[in-house]
Amino acid sequence: MGKYEKDTKDLLAAIGGKENVSAVTHCATRMRFVLNDPKKANEEQIEEIPSVKGTFTNAGQFQVIIGNDVSVFYNEFKGVSGIEGISKEAAKSAAKQNQNLVQRGIAVLAEIFTPLLPAIVVGGLILGFRNILEAVPMGWLNGQTIVEVSQFWSGINSFLWLPGEAIFHFLPVGITWSIARKMGATEILGIVLGITLVSPQLLNAYAVNGTTAAEIARDWTWNFGFFTVDKIGYQAQVIPAMLAGFLLVYLERFFRKHIPEAVSMIFVPLLSLIPTIMAAHLVLGPIGWQIGTAISNVVNAGLTSNFSWLFGGLFGALYSPMVITGLHHTTLAIDTQLIADFGSTNLWPMICLSNIAQGAAVLAVVFEHRGNKKEEQVSIPSVISAWLGVTEPAMFGINLKYAYPFLAAMIGSGIAGLFITLFKVRALSIGVGGLPGILAILPQNYLIFAIGMVIAIVVPFILTIAFRRMGIFNKIDRIEAANVPTLDNEAPKKMGAIVDLFSPLAGNLAPLSSAKDPVFAEGLMGQGVVIDPSEGKLYAPFDGNISLLFPTKHAIGLISTEGTEVLIHIGIDTVQLDGKYFTSHVSQGDTVKKGQLLMEFDVAAIKAAGYEIQTPVIVTNGTDFQVDSLVADGPVTTDEKILTATAL
Template sequence: MAKYTEDAAKLLDLVGGKENISAVTHCMTRMRFVLVDEGKTDVAAIEELPAAKGTFTQAGQFQVIIGNDVADFYQEFTKVSGIEGVSKEAAKAAAGANQNPLQRAMGVLGEIFAPLIPALICGGLILGFRNIIGEVNFFNDAGAFDLEHGTKSIADMWVFWNGMYSFLWVIGEAVFHMLPVGICWSVTRKMGTTPILGIILGLTLVSPQLLNGFSVAGASAEDIAAHTYDFGFYSFVGTGYQGQVIASLMAAFVLVGLEKFFTKVTPDVVRMIVVPFMSLVPAVFIAHLVVGPIGWAIGDAIANAVSWGLASDVRVLFAALFGLLYAPLVMTGLHHMTNAIDSQMVSIYEYTTLWPMIALSNIAQGSAVLAMIVLQKRNERAQQVNIPACISCYLGVTEPALFGVNLKYKFPLACGMIGSACAAMVCTGFGVKALSIGVGGLPGILSIMFNYWGIFALCMLIAIVVPFVLTLIVGKRQLSAADRGIAKIEAAAEPATDAEPASASAPAASAEPREQALLAPLAGRVMPITEMPDPMFASKVMGDGVCIEPSGDTVVAPADCTVTVTMPASNHAVGLTLDNGVELLIHVGIDTVDMGGDGFACFVNQGDKVKAGTKLLTFDTEKIAAAGHPATTAFIVASTADATDFEFASGMDAVEGKTPVITFCG
């Protein structure tokens, strides 16, 4: 019997049988299923399979983590199941068809906002810093520190900080006021049309030739007259859409629709001239005359409704419901809508009362995992997932905790939801406001208005203590001894007296272990693997290691080794084995398998023996970005056989083939 035949046959039954599988494919480490009914899967039993390292669902695909041998497992699975595998693109299309319209819409919205999050986080930190140095009056008129009767801020007291306060707004304005430019670019990138046309459309929405959207309410008659465009039969006030989210989304989709239509009907010979002109010019007019005002009204209505709910007499109940349900929203992908609502609220009110509750939900789910760390302190396998999941959750990334721990055991998820609801009620009851979005988890306090820091700190404490205590109490009753790692293992052992004495002249079993170093496989910033923007790698399911934000485009061998796995269809990853049996995995980017090899090249074959520094892969970071994927690369130890005491470097800029990033004895 082949190596994985038994596990493959069991997996077929555990996913609901052949009739429950719409499509199946694989990437570098995972089996990817599109299922008719995911409810028929037995997740607990699947994760007990020797070949399986975990499961999770993403973008309509049920994924089973196998590891470097996934290609072999896939071949045996297709044999025992009688199912013919499909391409990655076909599986992705089938997954989309398997989702309802709301799930597909939320998936698209999530992919639109995902590339904008780094800018929003940066802008949020800047606004928080400006708030501290320019909006909080630490000093009285005499220049003494006096928070109670203060009339002067740090910027008022020192010229340097006044200049810093003013200049940092250049970045803050670019992030939040010019947000329509980023939204239009991201929509066109996601929908496969021309991003530069999206950028230009976005620029027309925030043009200085228009009346600034933030000052339109207080504009004078002269300002309105100066920005009125009169076409004889029709005139309108040219109003900018600074900070507007819904209007920008609608305008961008108009552009996408026009470009796709004219691309389809225009002959190739004149397409370069006709399509851009016939797409962009009408889109600009439609944006300003039709969908812009409609989108503005819709955005205002949504933001005002949420604001009313968070300021009304029932705001505590509203907050309790939101705090309770936010974590499940994350698991379904519906939480992406809150980014649009938050951004709209910041645009209208210059603050949001929704984001503080999101940050608290992150903390609450992380605290439930913290309790699981305590409960499972003797379960080494569980701790490999628990610890990095807790850290990432406290830093605002909840997926590893939700899918890797809390959903698996269910009661930590419920305890986290209860703690989140309790913290949200206190937070909203006291009207805590955030200046911006994007900074979640424990660092979320940096986005909160300074005068609310005290009450928000109390809310953070509630979000830490309540889930932690509840999870401890429930976990002691719910977790089995095996789950906690305290089950007694009966093992027969031969008496020591029966053993043959070692010969005094026998040679040593092994030579003295020597320290070995694995060099950076590519140039870039080295970070802990927990910062990898992928829950599977970040939770260390595949092993420990580092991630690298690339500054180059070439992957080289980190040591003398054998190439054991390649991905001919995508060329986005490679598996290596050292002479002592240690297995390594280098995976370029997140979900780059979906690119089908576009922008990637592989220079080695399976079975090749290579020296340290040998070129393995090349990749195009611009194409990866254009496809909407992070280029962050995972470099992990997939197997620790015959090696101990791994040490992982981070926080430095590495040179490929020269900078040691992993050291061990073996």
């Protein structure tokens, strides 16, 4: 009878039996299942199994945390179940069956926009700052804006338009490039395609609503004799750029398969790019505008109906998804018309509250993920940007990435929108978003709008934290802490002994809570730190033995002479590389000295393959040792002590 025979049988029954397992594999600490029906898995029953330390679902895979003995458990599970394991990549591919269309759509958006985040964050801060300079009347300036009274700040405001326009007006260029990059097409063709959507030869998208059909027909058309095409630009538009980008990719793939390699360099780019540009201006772009027009009509009807309060709730909740598509620009025309007809608008206040709600959700993520220095480089500026009226950094950088903060922000914005619509809150002007938006509100509505702002902050903040901690829409954050089994070949522990752990890597050290793998970040494997290595060399942190060397070489376990057990996991999900780019200089059971070279790995190649290189360094027998960090964060070398472990 195997060591885990009973546990593996119990696990097989609890996940719904053999017929419910589409695929199974494992990494250094977890069993990874792709289940035909995830609902059949009884999580409470699974977590009662003695060798199971927790469960969670990520990227369509149902993961069961076993610990360092996972390879033994996995082999016994295969024997008990009769299920053969598959490769990590095959499991990842099979896992897509458990992702619905919304999850897949969000994943695609995240992959497209992640490379654009640095520019989006900078652009958001710039536009938010310009809002304050040019759109907020200051009481201490007799109701004038800063740019109206200061030539210096007027010059700064004008200058900042240069990068602001480059980032947001020309966003389609970044989108088409990113799609080409993500899907393996020719990146320069993606850039050229994007430029054709925002060329100065086209009528700027922001000017379309103010240009008559006659003017467009006279000045902004291509005349092909028997038909004409409008010269319309798509500045800051997302849907036309995405549609065009995907069409370019699929055309290039098609022609690469059917055109001989000898002439492919000439004809593949030509036959991919030109038809895509034509389709973008003939079909894809106009479709985007039709979608925008339809939404505008719905908004206008809602604003004038007897159920405006209901519309306020719906619009408040749905404005953020409109921003994702770029369709929010269509609301500017409605706002302008409302101000012209009635002297004020009740649409813009809801937009301001949506900005605030997105920022509040990010603030909750900052609070829950405090200590994650790398994420804070995006999240904290995103809060500021959203509260100054530009939400793209908050949405694409944080809220859509985790999903549950985005939903929390939508709910909070909807409640706040319903509230202010009930009291008929109106704004005198548009352009001042986020927290400064209160300055555009009719003075008699200040108090109600201020209450609406509080709702838009408090509700998303509380819901984001609640969704995370309760596992609603985010099961990754629902893992319960558990004791982790110690490594094999335990060395004798000496009461009161102090073990110094030197950094096994040169690089940048951060708290364990900043780990991108929730199993490590939540402390399920023990206490320690994470290191972003600056070079691909791993050294022994102390004198001891190699207790575990995973076949894929991405994880290694050591035991010090005093009995301290340490797991070093090079990268996140690097088990899927199956040992590629890793070279081991030791074997399991070897005795090693502090500073001895254990492993070499190719940092650049691992990153190029799409994997995070962040490396957790964990003391796994924390019940026997008190672990104290000596370095909070910052650069470290292999000559520096980073942890002490005191035997209890």
